[in-house]
Amino acid sequence: MSDCFIGLMSGTSTDGVDAALLEFTSVARLLSTHFLPYPQTVRKGLLDFAGGKYAGDAIDQLGALDNALGELFAEAALAVLAKTRLSRTDIGAIGSHGQTVRHRPAGQYPFTLQIADPNVIAARTGIATVADFRRRDVALGGQGAPLVPAFHNAMFADHKEARVVVNIGGIANVTLLPTERGRVSGFDTGPGNLLMDAWSRAYLQQSHDENGAFAASGTVNAALLQALLADEYFQRRPPKSTGREHFGEVWLAEKLRGRNLAPADVMATLCELTAYSIANAIASHAPHAARVLLCGGGAHNAHLLKRLAADLPQRIITTTEDFGIHPDWVEAAAFAWLARETLAGRPGNLPAVTGARRPAVLGAIYSA
Ligand SMILES: Nc1ncnc2c1ncn2[C@@H]1O[C@H](COP(=O)(O)OP(=O)(O)O)[C@@H](O)[C@H]1O
Numbered sequence: 001m002s003d004c005f006i007g008l009m010s011g012t013s014t015d016g017v018d019a020a021l022l023e024f025t026s027v028a029r030l031l032s033t034h035f036l037p038y039p040q041t042v043r044k045g046l047l048d049f050a051g052g053k054y055a056g057d058a059i060d061q062l063g064a065l066d067n068a069l070g071e072l073f074a075e076a077a078l079a080v081l082a083k084t085r086l087s088r089t090d091i092g093a094i095g096s097h098g099q100t101v102r103h104r105p106a107g108q109y110p111f112t113l114q115i116a117d118p119n120v121i122a123a124r125t126g127i128a129t130v131a132d133f134r135r136r137d138v139a140l141g142g143q144g145a146p147l148v149p150a151f152h153n154a155m156f157a158d159h160k161e162a163r164v165v166v167n168i169g170g171i172a173n174v175t176l177l178p179t180e181r182g183r184v185s186g187f188d189t190g191p192g193n194l195l196m197d198a199w200s201r202a203y204l205q206q207s208h209d210e211n212g213a214f215a216a217s218g219t220v221n222a223a224l225l226q227a228l229l230a231d232e233y234f235q236r237r238p239p240k241s242t243g244r245e246h247f248g249e250v251w252l253a254e255k256l257r258g259r260n261l262a263p264a265d266v267m268a269t270l271c272e273l274t275a276y277s278i279a280n281a282i283a284s285h286a287p288h289a290a291r292v293l294l295c296g297g298g299a300h301n302a303h304l305l306k307r308l309a310a311d312l313p314q315r316i317i318t319t320t321e322d323f324g325i326h327p328d329w330v331e332a333a334a335f336a337w338l339a340r341e342t343l344a345g346r347p348g349n350l351p352a353v354t355g356a357r358r359p360a361v362l363g364a365i366y367s368a
Protein backbone atom coordinates (compact mmCIF):
# COMPACT_ATOMS: atom_id res chain seq x y z
CA MET A 1 0.00 0.00 0.00
CA SER A 2 1.07 3.56 -0.67
CA ASP A 3 2.47 5.62 2.21
CA CYS A 4 0.89 8.83 0.90
CA PHE A 5 -2.47 10.03 2.16
CA ILE A 6 -4.57 13.15 1.77
CA GLY A 7 -6.52 14.60 4.68
CA LEU A 8 -9.47 16.97 4.16
CA MET A 9 -10.88 18.97 7.02
CA SER A 10 -13.32 21.77 7.64
CA GLY A 11 -14.16 22.59 11.24
CA THR A 12 -16.78 24.60 13.09
CA SER A 13 -15.30 27.88 11.84
CA THR A 14 -16.73 26.95 8.40
CA ASP A 15 -13.94 28.94 6.78
CA GLY A 16 -13.06 26.41 4.08
CA VAL A 17 -11.34 23.13 3.34
CA ASP A 18 -7.85 22.40 4.65
CA ALA A 19 -6.13 19.78 2.50
CA ALA A 20 -2.86 18.15 3.53
CA LEU A 21 -0.85 15.49 1.69
CA LEU A 22 1.42 13.43 3.90
CA GLU A 23 3.87 10.63 3.51
CA PHE A 24 3.93 8.23 6.45
CA THR A 25 7.12 6.27 6.81
CA SER A 26 8.89 6.01 10.16
CA VAL A 27 7.99 9.68 10.48
CA ALA A 28 5.15 11.72 9.02
CA ARG A 29 6.17 14.20 6.36
CA LEU A 30 3.90 16.98 5.11
CA LEU A 31 4.44 17.04 1.32
CA SER A 32 1.93 19.69 0.31
CA THR A 33 -0.97 21.75 1.59
CA HIS A 34 -3.87 23.66 0.12
CA PHE A 35 -6.61 25.82 1.60
CA LEU A 36 -9.80 26.21 -0.42
CA PRO A 37 -11.99 28.93 1.13
CA TYR A 38 -15.71 28.32 0.95
CA PRO A 39 -17.52 30.56 -1.52
CA GLN A 40 -19.66 33.14 0.34
CA THR A 41 -22.89 31.40 -0.73
CA VAL A 42 -21.79 28.05 0.71
CA ARG A 43 -20.58 29.64 3.93
CA LYS A 44 -23.82 31.56 4.35
CA GLY A 45 -25.78 28.39 3.58
CA LEU A 46 -23.90 26.54 6.33
CA LEU A 47 -24.25 29.34 8.89
CA ASP A 48 -27.96 29.74 8.11
CA PHE A 49 -28.33 26.01 8.42
CA ALA A 50 -26.58 25.99 11.78
CA GLY A 51 -28.88 28.75 12.98
CA GLY A 52 -31.97 26.85 11.85
CA LYS A 53 -32.67 29.28 8.99
CA TYR A 54 -33.69 27.17 6.02
CA ALA A 55 -34.44 28.72 2.66
CA GLY A 56 -37.27 26.31 1.89
CA ASP A 57 -37.18 22.57 2.50
CA ALA A 58 -34.50 21.53 5.02
CA ILE A 59 -33.88 18.14 3.42
CA ASP A 60 -33.48 19.73 -0.01
CA GLN A 61 -31.03 22.21 1.50
CA LEU A 62 -29.03 19.48 3.20
CA GLY A 63 -28.85 17.37 0.05
CA ALA A 64 -27.70 20.31 -2.06
CA LEU A 65 -25.04 21.33 0.49
CA ASP A 66 -23.83 17.73 0.76
CA ASN A 67 -23.27 17.68 -2.98
CA ALA A 68 -21.77 21.19 -3.23
CA LEU A 69 -19.33 20.41 -0.41
CA GLY A 70 -18.43 17.06 -1.98
CA GLU A 71 -17.37 18.96 -5.11
CA LEU A 72 -15.35 21.49 -3.05
CA PHE A 73 -13.62 18.78 -1.03
CA ALA A 74 -12.73 16.94 -4.26
CA GLU A 75 -11.37 20.20 -5.71
CA ALA A 76 -9.22 20.71 -2.60
CA ALA A 77 -7.88 17.13 -2.85
CA LEU A 78 -6.99 17.56 -6.53
CA ALA A 79 -5.33 20.92 -5.78
CA VAL A 80 -3.14 19.54 -2.99
CA LEU A 81 -2.15 16.64 -5.24
CA ALA A 82 -1.33 18.97 -8.16
CA LYS A 83 1.23 20.75 -5.96
CA THR A 84 3.32 17.57 -5.93
CA ARG A 85 4.81 15.26 -8.56
CA LEU A 86 2.54 12.47 -7.41
CA SER A 87 -0.45 11.14 -9.30
CA ARG A 88 -3.70 9.78 -7.94
CA THR A 89 -2.42 6.19 -8.06
CA ASP A 90 0.34 7.15 -5.61
CA ILE A 91 -2.23 8.01 -2.95
CA GLY A 92 -3.38 5.29 -0.54
CA ALA A 93 -6.59 7.10 0.30
CA ILE A 94 -8.22 10.40 1.09
CA GLY A 95 -9.46 10.83 4.65
CA SER A 96 -12.32 13.31 4.60
CA HIS A 97 -13.74 14.67 7.80
CA GLY A 98 -16.45 16.54 5.93
CA GLN A 99 -18.35 19.46 7.46
CA THR A 100 -20.28 18.99 10.67
CA VAL A 101 -23.83 20.27 10.36
CA ARG A 102 -25.08 18.90 13.71
CA HIS A 103 -23.32 17.41 16.69
CA ARG A 104 -25.64 16.03 19.37
CA PRO A 105 -23.79 13.14 21.02
CA ALA A 106 -26.03 13.20 24.14
CA GLY A 107 -29.74 12.57 24.52
CA GLN A 108 -32.08 9.72 23.70
CA TYR A 109 -31.05 9.57 20.05
CA PRO A 110 -27.42 10.64 19.97
CA PHE A 111 -26.05 11.59 16.58
CA THR A 112 -23.42 13.60 14.80
CA LEU A 113 -23.66 14.47 11.12
CA GLN A 114 -20.86 15.39 8.71
CA ILE A 115 -21.58 16.16 5.07
CA ALA A 116 -19.50 16.57 1.83
CA ASP A 117 -20.57 13.51 -0.14
CA PRO A 118 -17.63 11.04 -0.20
CA ASN A 119 -19.12 9.41 -3.32
CA VAL A 120 -18.47 12.68 -5.15
CA ILE A 121 -14.96 12.95 -3.70
CA ALA A 122 -14.04 9.39 -4.78
CA ALA A 123 -15.65 9.82 -8.22
CA ARG A 124 -13.98 13.16 -9.00
CA THR A 125 -10.52 12.24 -7.71
CA GLY A 126 -10.36 8.53 -8.59
CA ILE A 127 -8.92 8.00 -5.12
CA ALA A 128 -10.42 5.76 -2.44
CA THR A 129 -12.04 7.96 0.17
CA VAL A 130 -12.56 7.23 3.85
CA ALA A 131 -15.29 9.33 5.46
CA ASP A 132 -17.90 9.39 8.23
CA PHE A 133 -15.28 8.93 10.93
CA ARG A 134 -17.33 9.97 13.92
CA ARG A 135 -20.49 7.93 13.88
CA ARG A 136 -19.08 4.52 14.83
CA ASP A 137 -17.75 6.05 18.02
CA VAL A 138 -21.17 7.59 18.75
CA ALA A 139 -22.77 4.19 18.05
CA LEU A 140 -20.54 2.81 20.80
CA GLY A 141 -21.76 5.37 23.30
CA GLY A 142 -18.95 7.85 22.65
CA GLN A 143 -18.92 11.55 21.90
CA GLY A 144 -17.53 10.93 18.42
CA ALA A 145 -15.09 13.72 19.29
CA PRO A 146 -12.39 14.74 19.57
CA LEU A 147 -10.73 12.25 17.20
CA VAL A 148 -7.41 14.05 16.80
CA PRO A 149 -5.85 12.89 20.12
CA ALA A 150 -4.65 9.53 18.74
CA PHE A 151 -2.78 11.41 16.02
CA HIS A 152 -1.44 13.97 18.49
CA ASN A 153 -0.17 11.05 20.56
CA ALA A 154 1.53 9.43 17.56
CA MET A 155 3.15 12.71 16.50
CA PHE A 156 3.84 14.81 19.56
CA ALA A 157 4.13 12.60 22.65
CA ASP A 158 7.43 12.41 24.52
CA HIS A 159 8.26 9.74 27.06
CA LYS A 160 10.18 12.17 29.26
CA GLU A 161 8.04 15.32 29.04
CA ALA A 162 4.29 15.64 29.68
CA ARG A 163 2.72 17.78 26.98
CA VAL A 164 -0.59 19.29 26.02
CA VAL A 165 -1.71 19.87 22.44
CA VAL A 166 -4.27 22.66 22.09
CA ASN A 167 -6.19 22.92 18.85
CA ILE A 168 -7.95 26.28 18.58
CA GLY A 169 -10.51 25.94 15.80
CA GLY A 170 -14.09 27.18 16.01
CA ILE A 171 -14.24 25.00 19.11
CA ALA A 172 -11.05 24.39 21.10
CA ASN A 173 -9.89 20.96 22.17
CA VAL A 174 -6.98 19.71 24.26
CA THR A 175 -5.01 16.47 24.16
CA LEU A 176 -3.13 15.59 27.32
CA LEU A 177 -0.02 13.57 26.57
CA PRO A 178 1.52 12.13 29.74
CA THR A 179 5.01 10.68 29.94
CA GLU A 180 5.77 6.97 29.56
CA ARG A 181 2.68 4.81 29.52
CA GLY A 182 0.22 7.18 31.15
CA ARG A 183 -3.20 7.34 29.59
CA VAL A 184 -3.78 9.86 26.82
CA SER A 185 -6.88 11.94 27.38
CA GLY A 186 -8.54 14.90 25.74
CA PHE A 187 -11.78 16.82 25.33
CA ASP A 188 -13.33 19.96 23.90
CA THR A 189 -12.71 22.86 26.27
CA GLY A 190 -15.46 25.07 24.78
CA PRO A 191 -15.40 27.96 22.31
CA GLY A 192 -12.21 28.57 20.35
CA ASN A 193 -12.72 31.19 17.63
CA LEU A 194 -16.41 30.83 16.82
CA LEU A 195 -17.83 33.44 19.21
CA MET A 196 -15.09 35.93 18.34
CA ASP A 197 -15.82 35.24 14.65
CA ALA A 198 -19.55 35.83 15.17
CA TRP A 199 -18.87 39.12 16.96
CA SER A 200 -16.44 40.11 14.26
CA ARG A 201 -19.03 39.47 11.54
CA ALA A 202 -21.53 41.58 13.48
CA TYR A 203 -19.31 44.54 14.38
CA LEU A 204 -16.35 44.58 12.01
CA GLN A 205 -18.03 43.07 8.94
CA GLN A 206 -15.01 40.77 8.85
CA SER A 207 -14.79 37.00 9.08
CA HIS A 208 -12.47 37.24 12.09
CA ASP A 209 -10.64 39.67 14.36
CA GLU A 210 -7.28 39.76 12.58
CA ASN A 211 -4.52 39.02 15.10
CA GLY A 212 -6.96 39.87 17.88
CA ALA A 213 -6.43 43.61 17.29
CA PHE A 214 -10.03 44.54 18.14
CA ALA A 215 -9.94 42.40 21.30
CA ALA A 216 -6.66 44.04 22.29
CA SER A 217 -8.28 47.49 21.97
CA GLY A 218 -10.97 46.62 24.54
CA THR A 219 -11.12 45.79 28.23
CA VAL A 220 -12.33 42.50 29.67
CA ASN A 221 -15.71 42.95 31.36
CA ALA A 222 -15.51 40.88 34.54
CA ALA A 223 -19.28 40.50 35.00
CA LEU A 224 -19.78 39.27 31.45
CA LEU A 225 -16.80 36.90 31.71
CA GLN A 226 -18.24 35.45 34.89
CA ALA A 227 -21.65 35.00 33.25
CA LEU A 228 -20.07 33.23 30.27
CA LEU A 229 -17.96 30.97 32.47
CA ALA A 230 -21.04 30.07 34.54
CA ASP A 231 -22.17 27.78 31.70
CA GLU A 232 -22.30 24.25 33.06
CA TYR A 233 -20.22 22.92 30.14
CA PHE A 234 -17.03 24.35 31.65
CA GLN A 235 -17.60 22.46 34.93
CA ARG A 236 -18.68 19.19 33.28
CA ARG A 237 -16.28 16.29 33.58
CA PRO A 238 -14.86 14.70 30.41
CA PRO A 239 -15.59 12.92 28.15
CA LYS A 240 -17.26 15.94 26.63
CA SER A 241 -17.54 17.60 23.25
CA THR A 242 -19.46 20.57 21.99
CA GLY A 243 -20.22 22.67 18.95
CA ARG A 244 -22.12 25.54 17.43
CA GLU A 245 -25.39 23.97 18.66
CA HIS A 246 -24.42 25.01 22.18
CA PHE A 247 -21.88 27.85 21.95
CA GLY A 248 -23.53 29.70 19.09
CA GLU A 249 -24.88 33.16 18.41
CA VAL A 250 -28.08 32.43 20.35
CA TRP A 251 -26.05 31.53 23.45
CA LEU A 252 -24.02 34.72 23.13
CA ALA A 253 -27.08 36.93 22.55
CA GLU A 254 -28.68 35.51 25.71
CA LYS A 255 -25.59 36.25 27.80
CA LEU A 256 -25.40 39.79 26.42
CA ARG A 257 -29.06 40.61 27.02
CA GLY A 258 -29.49 43.64 29.27
CA ARG A 259 -25.81 44.58 29.13
CA ASN A 260 -24.76 47.70 27.36
CA LEU A 261 -21.10 47.14 26.54
CA ALA A 262 -18.70 48.61 24.02
CA PRO A 263 -18.19 46.13 21.15
CA ALA A 264 -14.42 46.10 21.75
CA ASP A 265 -14.97 45.15 25.39
CA VAL A 266 -17.22 42.28 24.32
CA MET A 267 -14.49 41.06 21.94
CA ALA A 268 -11.84 41.35 24.67
CA THR A 269 -14.09 39.31 26.97
CA LEU A 270 -14.78 36.62 24.35
CA CYS A 271 -11.06 36.31 23.72
CA GLU A 272 -10.44 35.97 27.44
CA LEU A 273 -13.18 33.33 27.67
CA THR A 274 -11.31 31.21 25.12
CA ALA A 275 -7.92 31.74 26.78
CA TYR A 276 -9.16 31.22 30.33
CA SER A 277 -11.24 28.10 29.60
CA ILE A 278 -8.29 26.47 27.81
CA ALA A 279 -5.85 27.45 30.57
CA ASN A 280 -8.23 26.24 33.25
CA ALA A 281 -8.70 22.88 31.51
CA ILE A 282 -4.92 22.46 31.36
CA ALA A 283 -4.41 23.51 34.98
CA SER A 284 -6.99 21.03 36.25
CA HIS A 285 -6.27 18.08 33.94
CA ALA A 286 -2.56 18.37 33.19
CA PRO A 287 -1.01 20.18 36.15
CA HIS A 288 2.41 18.67 35.41
CA ALA A 289 2.57 19.27 31.67
CA ALA A 290 5.66 21.33 30.96
CA ARG A 291 4.97 22.18 27.34
CA VAL A 292 1.92 23.39 25.46
CA LEU A 293 1.80 22.92 21.68
CA LEU A 294 -0.70 25.12 19.86
CA CYS A 295 -2.38 24.48 16.54
CA GLY A 296 -5.48 25.58 14.63
CA GLY A 297 -6.35 29.00 13.23
CA GLY A 298 -6.48 30.54 16.71
CA ALA A 299 -2.69 30.10 16.90
CA HIS A 300 -2.54 33.16 14.57
CA ASN A 301 -4.41 35.36 17.03
CA ALA A 302 -1.60 37.29 18.71
CA HIS A 303 -3.79 38.73 21.46
CA LEU A 304 -5.26 35.31 22.28
CA LEU A 305 -1.73 33.89 22.56
CA LYS A 306 -0.73 36.70 24.86
CA ARG A 307 -3.72 36.03 27.10
CA LEU A 308 -3.05 32.26 27.06
CA ALA A 309 0.55 32.83 28.09
CA ALA A 310 -0.63 35.06 30.95
CA ASP A 311 -3.19 32.45 32.08
CA LEU A 312 -0.62 29.62 31.82
CA PRO A 313 2.46 30.80 33.67
CA GLN A 314 5.44 28.48 34.07
CA ARG A 315 4.78 26.45 30.93
CA ILE A 316 6.64 26.51 27.66
CA ILE A 317 4.19 27.61 24.97
CA THR A 318 5.09 26.80 21.38
CA THR A 319 3.30 25.69 18.25
CA THR A 320 3.29 22.27 16.59
CA GLU A 321 5.63 23.71 13.97
CA ASP A 322 8.52 23.03 16.35
CA PHE A 323 7.58 19.34 16.10
CA GLY A 324 7.21 19.03 12.38
CA ILE A 325 3.70 20.14 11.43
CA HIS A 326 2.65 23.74 10.89
CA PRO A 327 -0.37 24.59 13.11
CA ASP A 328 -2.67 25.22 10.13
CA TRP A 329 -2.43 21.61 8.93
CA VAL A 330 -2.52 19.41 12.03
CA GLU A 331 -6.22 18.57 11.84
CA ALA A 332 -6.18 17.79 8.11
CA ALA A 333 -3.04 15.70 8.69
CA ALA A 334 -4.91 13.85 11.44
CA PHE A 335 -7.60 12.77 9.00
CA ALA A 336 -4.99 11.57 6.50
CA TRP A 337 -3.51 9.51 9.35
CA LEU A 338 -6.94 8.26 10.46
CA ALA A 339 -7.70 7.10 6.89
CA ARG A 340 -4.44 5.15 6.97
CA GLU A 341 -5.40 3.55 10.27
CA THR A 342 -8.79 2.58 8.85
CA LEU A 343 -7.28 0.98 5.74
CA ALA A 344 -4.85 -0.92 7.95
CA GLY A 345 -7.78 -2.14 10.07
CA ARG A 346 -6.61 -0.30 13.16
CA PRO A 347 -8.91 1.62 15.54
CA GLY A 348 -8.77 5.43 15.42
CA ASN A 349 -10.73 6.45 18.50
CA LEU A 350 -9.45 6.55 22.07
CA PRO A 351 -12.22 5.41 24.42
CA ALA A 352 -10.56 7.31 27.29
CA VAL A 353 -11.16 10.48 25.25
CA THR A 354 -14.53 9.91 23.62
CA GLY A 355 -16.16 7.65 26.21
CA ALA A 356 -16.90 4.93 23.65
CA ARG A 357 -17.27 1.40 24.98
CA ARG A 358 -14.30 0.19 22.95
CA PRO A 359 -11.79 1.16 20.29
CA ALA A 360 -13.17 0.84 16.75
CA VAL A 361 -12.00 1.05 13.17
CA LEU A 362 -13.54 4.34 12.08
CA GLY A 363 -15.34 5.44 8.94
CA ALA A 364 -16.49 3.89 5.71
CA ILE A 365 -14.36 3.26 2.62
CA TYR A 366 -15.63 4.54 -0.74
CA SER A 367 -13.52 2.78 -3.33
CA ALA A 368 -11.74 4.66 -6.11
N1 LIG B 1 -4.56 36.03 11.60
C1 LIG B 1 -5.58 35.61 12.36
N2 LIG B 1 -6.01 36.36 13.40
C2 LIG B 1 -7.04 35.96 14.17
N3 LIG B 1 -7.71 34.82 13.98
C3 LIG B 1 -7.34 34.03 12.96
C4 LIG B 1 -6.25 34.36 12.11
N4 LIG B 1 -6.11 33.36 11.19
C5 LIG B 1 -7.08 32.45 11.47
N5 LIG B 1 -7.82 32.84 12.53
C6 LIG B 1 -8.97 32.16 13.14
O1 LIG B 1 -8.90 30.78 12.83
C7 LIG B 1 -10.17 30.33 12.36
C8 LIG B 1 -9.97 29.14 11.48
O2 LIG B 1 -9.33 28.14 12.23
P1 LIG B 1 -9.44 26.61 11.88
O3 LIG B 1 -8.35 25.92 12.62
O4 LIG B 1 -9.52 26.45 10.41
O5 LIG B 1 -10.82 26.27 12.56
P2 LIG B 1 -11.83 25.11 12.17
O6 LIG B 1 -11.10 23.83 12.39
O7 LIG B 1 -12.98 25.31 13.13
O8 LIG B 1 -12.21 25.34 10.74
C9 LIG B 1 -10.76 31.54 11.69
O9 LIG B 1 -12.17 31.45 11.65
C10 LIG B 1 -10.27 32.67 12.58
O10 LIG B 1 -11.14 32.84 13.66
Ligand SMILES: [Mg+2]
Pocket residue numbers: 009010011013014015016018
Ligand atom coordinates in the same frame (compact mmCIF):
# COMPACT_ATOMS: atom_id res chain seq x y z
MG1 LIG C 1 -11.01 25.67 9.16
